[in-house]
Amino acid sequence: MKYRIEKDSPQSAYLQLYHQLRGDIVSGVYPNGKKLPSKRLLAEQTGVSVITVEHAYAILCDEGYLEPRERSGYFVSYSAADCFPVAEPDSVRQLPSARDLADDFPFSVLAKTMRRVLSEYGESILVKSPNNGCTELRKAIAAYLARCRGINVAPSQIVIGSGAEYLYGLIVQLLGRERVFALENPSYEKIRRVYLANGVTCDMLRLGSDGIRTSELARTDASVLHVTPFHSFPSGITASAGKRSEYIRWAHSRGGYIVEDDFDSEFTLSSKAEDTLFSLEPKRSVLYLNTFSKTIAPSMRLGYMVLPESLTDAFEQSVGFYSCTVPVFEQYVLAELLSNGDFERHINRVRRRRRKG
Numbered sequence: 001m002k003y004r005i006e007k008d009s010p011q012s013a014y015l016q017l018y019h020q021l022r023g024d025i026v027s028g029v030y031p032n033g034k035k036l037p038s039k040r041l042l043a044e045q046t047g048v049s050v051i052t053v054e055h056a057y058a059i060l061c062d063e064g065y066l067e068p069r070e071r072s073g074y075f076v077s078y079s080a081a082d083c084f085p086v087a088e089p090d091s092v093r094q095l096p097s098a099r100d101l102a103d104d105f106p107f108s109v110l111a112k113t114m115r116r117v118l119s120e121y122g123e124s125i126l127v128k129s130p131n132n133g134c135t136e137l138r139k140a141i142a143a144y145l146a147r148c149r150g151i152n153v154a155p156s157q158i159v160i161g162s163g164a165e166y167l168y169g170l171i172v173q174l175l176g177r178e179r180v181f182a183l184e185n186p187s188y189e190k191i192r193r194v195y196l197a198n199g200v201t202c203d204m205l206r207l208g209s210d211g212i213r214t215s216e217l218a219r220t221d222a223s224v225l226h227v228t229p230f231h232s233f234p235s236g237i238t239a240s241a242g243k244r245s246e247y248i249r250w251a252h253s254r255g256g257y258i259v260e261d262d263f264d265s266e267f268t269l270s271s272k273a274e275d276t277l278f279s280l281e282p283k284r285s286v287l288y289l290n291t292f293s294k295t296i297a298p299s300m301r302l303g304y305m306v307l308p309e310s311l312t313d314a315f316e317q318s319v320g321f322y323s324c325t326v327p328v329f330e331q332y333v334l335a336e337l338l339s340n341g342d343f344e345r346h347i348n349r350v351r352r353r354r355r356k357g
Contacts, residue, residue: 005046013048014055021056025065025078036066036074062349063106078108103267103350105296109342110333117332125332129324133160133304137331140338141304148266148344150279151288157312159305162325164261164291165194167305171287172198173319174311175224175257182222184212188233191226191261207235211243223256229277230265244277251285262290266347267354284310292334295347302326302334 003020005013024030036042039053046053057074060066067077117125132138138155145151161167168191177199183192185204192202205216212227225247229239239247251258260277278288291303307315324331337343 003042003046005048013046014052014059017042017046017048017053018056018059021060022065025060025076030076032076032078034076035072036076038073064108064112105346109346110296110337113333113336113340113342114329117329117336121332125327125329127328129160129326129328129331131320131322131324132156133158133324133326134328134331134335137335137338138304140335144338144343145306149276151276151282151306153282153306157307157309159307159315160324160326160331161303161305162301163293163303164263164289165190166325167289167303168194168259169198170305170315170319170322171259172200174315179224180220180222181224181226181259182212182217182220183226184228184232184235186235187226187228195226207232207237209237211237211239211247214246217246217250223254224259225251225256226259226261227277228261228263230262233263241275244275244280247277248281248285251281256285258286260286260288262288264294265290266295267350278306278308282308284308287311295343296334296337300330300334302330 003017005016009016021030021036030036036057037045039050039057043050043053057066057068061068061074065076065078066074068074135155137160138158141158142153142155145153159167159170161170172195180201180203181195182203182205183195185206187204192204195202203220203222205212205220207213211229212225217225227239227247229244229247231238247258250256258277262276265276276288278286280286286308288306289303292300293303334343
């Protein structure tokens with residue numbers, strides 16, 4: 001047994017073991033179908049606990065390298081013909097932190113899905129996307145939102161774009177540059193910069209302990225409110241249920257709109273995701289935005305916007321002529337991840353791990 005755990009390493013023991021085992025699986029030391037050492041044997045020979053070995057094996061199972069068989073142990077399920085291997089370079093490189101690695105979407109799952117899309121969709125990935133996004137992806141997002149977020153919308157209400165920043169620009173053109181946009185203070189600085197670059201006047205509203213202060217909502221002349229109700233950055237404040245209702249009353253009272261930026265909300269520690277503003281008022285005043293840069297990968301420049309029914313016709317007339325900015329291939333890959341359950345399994349896995357931590 002050649003596996004060694006360095007006690008003074010900044011990397012945790014289970015991650016050291018994970019990397020060593022994964023390297024042997026990818027290089028063929030353990031070929032497809034081969035049984036790995038038992039958890040107890042590996043724990044004894046490396047000087048770690050059985051739980052540590054179990055954690056390393058669990059990650060390898062999640063990523064598709066191993067499969068557990070009841071009362072039999074762990075067997076290699078990796079085949080170079082089915083996956084793109086995650087090669088370990090010869091030179092030393094800085095590894096991600098334990099938390100970052102544990103939260104990463106399994107690369108092997110993503111690679112398998114990409115290969116399947118190439119095989120099954122063929123040359124159709126070369127066809128131009130509909131302006132609002134591929135039907136397959138918009139249907140998959142609509143079904144996911146209904147299952148997991150209490151948002152029931154038609155695929156025609158969903159617009160696909162290359163990240164939230166691009167969608168902000170479409171919102172400005174849809175609602176009009178003459179409007180004042182109110183933002184949380186503090187908030188993610190790029191939100192304000194994107195709106196200013198699109199010619200919008202921004203009013204920064206101070207946050208209280210449960211969201212934007214009531215006095216700030218009352219004083220502003222804005223008719224568009226951009227909020228991140230779940231863990232506003234950098235304050236970490238989550239809007240209370242009462243504050244969310246107040247936002248909606250604010251929009252109704254002045255015929256305004258709310259841009260609900262729901263970034264990172266999937267990773268809530270609660271067993272139930274927070275209610276969205278859109279689910280509380282789906283007809284007229286709320287535009288819902290989310291992306292997959294946190295839940296899948298930063299390089300996945302793919303976001304979506306859900307329009308209320310009252311704005312679908314106006315959107316089509318004013319900005320519906322813009323071509324979709326996301327490649328068809330990436331749209332089909334994401335549609336597959338949403339439809340086959342891989343995306344939700346990843347979200348649930350991260351949430352369970354964070355609750356335990």
